Amino acid sequence: MMKPELLAPAGSLEKLKVAVLYGADAVFFSGQKYSLRARADNFTLDEIAEGVAFAKRRGVKTYITLNAFLHDEDLEGLGEFCQFLDAQGVTGVIVSDLGVIDVIQKSSKLNVHLSTQASCLNSASASFWKSQGVERIVLGREVSIREALEIKAKCGLEMEMFTHGAMCMAYSGNCVISNYTAGRDSNRGGCIQSCRFQYQQASPDKGCSSESFFMSSKDMSGLEHIPEFCDAGIDSLKIEGRMKSLFYVASLCRAYRKAIDIYTAGEDYAAALPELQAEVNSIPHRDYFGASFSKPAGMLSVFQDRQGTIRSGTHQFTGVVLEKSDRFAAVRLYAPMTQDQRIEIVPFRGEPIPVQATQVYDLTGNRLASPRQDCVVCIPLDEQLAQVEALNIVRAARV
């Protein structure tokens, strides 16, 4: 059985490394321009070179997002940037805009993937993009797995589908609320997420009004649909979230890596599913739903809670191992630890390693009872922690 590629988001160089080490087959990220995440850290040219080299050494593919819809003045420097990407050996670029495709093809030999932002939804549309030199379609999130299979059969292109993460309520590329209400172009990376706002609504003809988050989508999770994705021969399964945390990237890569491996190895997927779901429930998320994987997203796909009440997840992101010496693991803390807190260091493969943090030291060598966040602590290594590696995630179960 063909194994779909697991494609993970990399909002920064550190996230790229975490995604690769936790099992991604490919990563997508962007430079400082031409992409849809203006607020993400994104990569400098040096970081792109380092990230691509890091991934290539481990056999992982790299896709650069050039998926903004650009105005003429934004195209400046794009050709040179594509030549730079080509020279680095990136696997491909993800593009929405036909003008950007034009510049790419005139300046480089980069493989072009069509971004979901172009809302390619059917085989005739895919055929058009194929005629434009596109090699892979990142399908619109309204497309079902069965439809994706049909589109692939008819057009012969590789199919990539989002399988996990937050999603636009609109057809991607067809929402310009930010442009008109905040002066920020949503299709050039300035989306203010108006769909997450609460709206007061009144219907004159129905004579009633309501307050609701009617445009806010639940998060998609395709974990239950992994068998269908694999059986349909979907080429790439994508995790959304370049703005999300290291914890998010690591947890989802772990879960989906295991899911794909278990199913394609012919193991009992149904039996494994609860544990996999526990992993994706460990991170902060809105309620999950099955997007349009098997049937069109209906009324129950709306997330009616405020962003502030996003499910916190079963675990807290505590930190990341920065370095392992012969005596200590140095952990950068993203959350404070409480006295004697039980934490887990999550290896790249295998079960989380429980650690009773009774002996934690700061960099001066002082033992800490309750380390604060935004600092580095040293955890003495013992036999149990021998397999800890740099860039392992550290988490703590929420009480």
Place this chain on the structure above:
Amino acid sequence: MKFTTFVTSKEDILACAAAPNLEEVLIEPTQLSREGRLSLEEAESLAKEAAQHGLKPTLVWDILMTETEFATRSKLVAGMNLELFTAIRTQDPGAAVWVRENAPGTPLQLVVENSNHNMPALLRWVAELRPQRLVLSTQLPEDKLIACCQQLDTECEVLGAGKILLFYSKRHLLQANFGNDEDANDSHWIYADSSSEESASRPFPTIENEHGTFMYLNKDHFILDSLARLDAAGMHTIRIDLRDPQVDGHAAQGIDTVCAMTVSNDPGLDTVWTRPTSAPFFKRNKTDKQFARMKPQTRLLRDAKCVAEVVSVERGELLGLFTLREFDTDGASYKFVAHDGSELPAELESFSDITGNPLTRCSAHQVVRCSWIKGVKAGAILVRDEPV
């Protein structure tokens, strides 16, 4: 310069026939068009009526379609008498391809309103699909629209007055609050005004129908009083959209007056248009200007000169650095750059690793201890301070 508008009734056709410079009408069947209210038969009948009055009827097929829907809708179009229509208008590239392959004699009008904002893209749409006309974005400023008219080898159209579509979703988002059992059918139509917590005084007209949910700006786009330069540049068609999403009935009543006043540059035109108006991008589009302020100032400094990030501060005692690349601990000059871009000179000494071994050279990806410097906070970066 010509006008075009939507029609839903014979009365609309009569109004259009009386309008100066209006030679074409847009006909929207419910099953093919975002805001259509006509059956396929009614659409065909209206096309005949338009032709009888010397008007060119364009079939509007502007919905986006997943594979299943595309199969259904394209069959419907194939079953129509397309000879009644002088053009077909599409947004979905799949629909455009279908028209090219299955109705090669019918001119294509391609809607590229959704974020096609650069000339290479527009030139390529024209080269590849050979449309009779491109329907351009309202986010293009006047100068760009003029350039389009001059450089594109096809007719250009832009909205002159009417609703601005902000949001198009396949999901049915009003039913939960305003629907009832009758609204489950294919021809349902729900209207609501939606005001967000961020825009309480701006109720956005919102409709739900079988194609999903559409939200519009609370103000109409309006440039009918500023068409002189576009006209001189050769803008082929100006669309005037009089459809009222709250009203199922006529769609072009008063079009003759609006066209006549536009043609004659009547200063009273803006008083005839009763809804509030705006044209925020007609003079300039600055929707990327805030982006530079959205990033931490240190981001672009993370190049080869950036050697470490401050990851821990033990006040009065030491700084913890995480090295990003190899560097010597002496002989070079460094500075710290904080998130806000402010700089502090870095007179660093006493480098050691986490087990306390002194270092004269730091490896990449290592936690390093060094002397504390007042004012340096976690997240600051250490940069080689080289002359520019």
